[in-house]
Amino acid sequence: MxxxxxxxxxxxxxxxxxxxxxxxxxxxxxxxxxxxxxxxxxxxxxxxxxxxxxxxxxxxxxxxxxxPPPQDDMPYGGRAAGRAARTAFRAGFREFAAALAGAAATSPARRADRFGTGLYALAEVAQDHPGALPELLRGDDALADLEAACRAPGVRPVLADIVVTELLTAADLLERQLRPLSAPxxxxxxxxxxxxxxxxxxxxxxxxxxxxxxxxxxxxxxxxxxxxxxxxxxxxxxxxxxxxxxxxxxxxxxxxxxxxxxxxxxxxxxxxxxxxxxxxxxxxxxxLRTIHPGIDAGRFARAGAQAEADAAAQAAEPTVHADPTVAWIGRADPAKDLIALLHAFHAIRREEPRARLRIFHLRAADERAAGYLGHCRTLAAQLFPDEAADAHAVGESPVSFEEIGSPGAPEPADAYAAGDVVVLSSSAEGFPLSLVEAMFCGRPTVSTDVGAVREVIGGTGLVVPPRNPRALAEATLDLLRGPERAARLGAAARERALALFTVRACVDAFRESYLDVVAHHPVRHPPLLDAQGDPRPFTTPPESLSPARLAPTPAAWTSVPATPGTAR
Missing domain, CATH: 3.40.50.2000 (Glycogen Phosphorylase B;)
Structure with a gap:
């Protein structure tokens, strides 16, 4: 395939x-x-x-x-598009722009129909007049039609007050998003x-x-x-x-x-x-068919096996760690709400003075992420001023920020294993990959109720409302003070992750999906030709894919044209 x-x-x-x-x-x-x-x-x-x-x-x-659009692929060479291209473009773009503006009286179904009509009309222009669409989308006609759509009766006030500079920005960004229409x-x-x-x-x-x-x-x-x-x-x-x-x-x-x-x-x-x-x-x-992303469980096998051994030891002889540790792993971003986590840990320290928080973060991808991380460091110093000052003399601090991948920093599996409890504090989340990785490592988790968290965690972890440091602190304290319960939850989480979120489960689901789609929607490709221009019924015989052939492949299979009416 x-x-x-x-x-x-x-x-x-x-x-x-x-x-x-x-x-x-x-x-x-x-x-x-x-x-x-x-x-x-x-x-x-x-x-x-x-x-x-x-x-x-x-x-x-x-x-x-x-x-800018690639000029090398534009046969117009900077010249204006022809009249036919311009006429077809305006007819399609008016529908497209009207769908984007979306007057209040337009039903969702009608709006979707107008969007599809306009989109495919623009695609026809791109295919019939190669290189013309980027120029037309940035041209005066497009600006005029976009402005008319935004000022039509019933549109939202935010669009009705659009100004020229905003129209120019919108036209430029629309052209970039629609570039696949012009691709060869x-x-x-x-x-x-x-x-x-x-x-x-x-x-x-x-x-x-x-x-x-x-x-x-x-x-x-x-x-x-x-x-x-x-x-x-x-x-x-x-x-x-x-x-x-x-x-x-x-x-x-x-x-x-x-x-x-x-x-x-x-x-x-x-x-x-x-x-x-x-x-x-x-x-x-x-x-619709839900297919969970597959995570490489092998990277966390050692940490998971150690968690199983620790759980067995905890069941035989329950103990409470002298320095209970809370771990957070991920990319520092405002949506991860490290601010709430730091405030929650401040409440945890009042109840468990020896508790530690280790924040394992990936390298900041841009200035915005670096600025947020710096803000979190500043807040940690403000929340624990006396402890940080005392700890500085002995080289320790109740809150540590460690960059994963830097020299001397733990690998992701070791970062998860470092926490007695792993916390996900996000205020917004899609599919929580860090939560799945913690589950593979057999760690008990406390997570905020966002995105797909409940679906992922099932009943193997504690879930609290987002943006609620007090609830986050109370749930974390429950697991820190109940290591036997925490060990049971961690073991159940690992079993759930191995059953639902492995690479093999994901790949097998997509293999079945491909076969099902192709079986119900076959594509009629042009016949493959040999060197003489004759059609070849088989490019590669099916037997060539078998690990052990029962007989040599007949040469005629790759050279004799198919007989009309015979099965291929």
Whole structure:
């Protein structure tokens, strides 16, 4: 089977979990061929370099969603698009812009229909007039039509008051998000040769899959482990975009996700939390299948085995640690709410003066993350001034910040094992990977009730309301003071993780999904030809894939044309 893997800001560039699950999927299905179509979000993504890909990744193509449009691929060479292209563009873009603005009197179904009509009209312009669409999306006609849509009766006040500078920003960002429409990927030598397209999100990564379905009949699978539209909204806010621009781009992502869900042959949410969002956006329930992300349990096997031994010892002879330790592991970010954790630990210290908090954080990805981490360090010094001053003389502190991956710092498995209790304090979360890793390590956990936390933890950990330091402190103290109960919860958590969240379970689920989709949505590819131009019924005989052939493969199978009416 030939699978087109459509990614955005992830594989084969990202070295974090955003690309790791794709890499595990590709390596777990060596019998299938993959072609990767990657959308790059930023120059920083490309500067990090690509990860090594296995031999079954046969091809790689890339499109940038940043910077000016690539002039080298534009046959117009900077000249204005022709009249035919301009006329077709305006007809499609008016529908597209009206759907984004969304007048109050427009029903959600009508709005979705107008969005689809406009989107595919723009795709037709991109294919019929190569290189024209980026120029047209940034042109005066697009600005005029976008302004008219924003000032139409019944639109939201935030759009009705849009100004010229905001229109220019919105047009520029819309052109970047729609660049996959102009990519030269929709012929028989590219997406047209795939048996199935697999989009790693319902955002711009799904655009090539939607067009491959429309132009080539290739079925589409959409996988999401987080709500892509929500991620986009947070990114737009962090970038400081004006409210009107955020509203337009936010609606673009919501409408695009809804179109991808409705057109896909199969949608695979990573959790019930994401599934509810997809159903709300129009995904048919009968085409939804939850597939949890697969985590490499081997990295945490040693820590898990040690936790089992500790649990057995605790059951035989219950003991309370002299210096109970709370551990937090993850990337420092405002959504992780380390502020609430520090306040909760302040309450814990009043009850357990010898308790320690170890914060194991990844390296700050940008200035915003570094600033937040610095703020947390400052708050820790303010909450524990006397203790920090006394501890400084002996080289200790009740709160420590340790960067994972730095010289002398613990590996992730050791970081989880260092805590008697592992805490997840997030105020917002998608699929809590750090929580699953703690479960693999057999650690008892206290988590805030956000995202897919309840679905992941089941009954194997304590769950408290988010943004509630007092509840977080009380639950953590319960486990610190009850090591026998904590050991039982940790053992149950490890069993649950091994049953639900392994790489093998994830890969097997996707293997079945590919076969099911291809069986119900077969693609009629053009016949393969030999050197003389004659059709070949078999490129590689099925027996060649068998580990032990029973007989030599007849040479005629690779050279004799198929007889009309015979089975292939």
């Amino acid at each position: 030939r699978i087109a893997l459509l990614t955005e800001g992830g594989y084969p560039y990202a070295r974090g979990e955003g690309g790791a699950w794709c890499d595990r999927l590709v390596r777990g299905l060596p019998q299938h061929d993959f072609d990767v179509y990657a959308l790059s979000r930023s120059p920083r993504t490309e500067a990090a370099g690509r990860v090594g890909t296995p031999p079954n990744v046969r091809g790689f193509r890339q499109e940038r969603l940043w910077g 990927w929709y012929g028989p030598a590219a997406l047209g040769s795939a048996d199935v397209c697999h989009a790693a999100s319902g955002g711009p990564a799904a655009l090539p899959g939607l067009l491959a379905k429309r132009f080539c009949g290739t079925p589409l699978i959409v996988t999401e482990y987080t709500v892509r539209a929500r991620e986009a909204l947070l990114a737009h806010r962090a970038a400081g975009l004006p409210p009107a621009v955020r509203a337009l781009l936010g609606d673009l992502h919501r409408l695009l996700s809804g179109e991808a869900y409705r057109r896909a042959a199969l949608v695979t949410p990573g959790s019930a939390h994401v599934r509810r969002w997809q159903e709300r956006c129009g995904a048919p329930r009968e085409r």
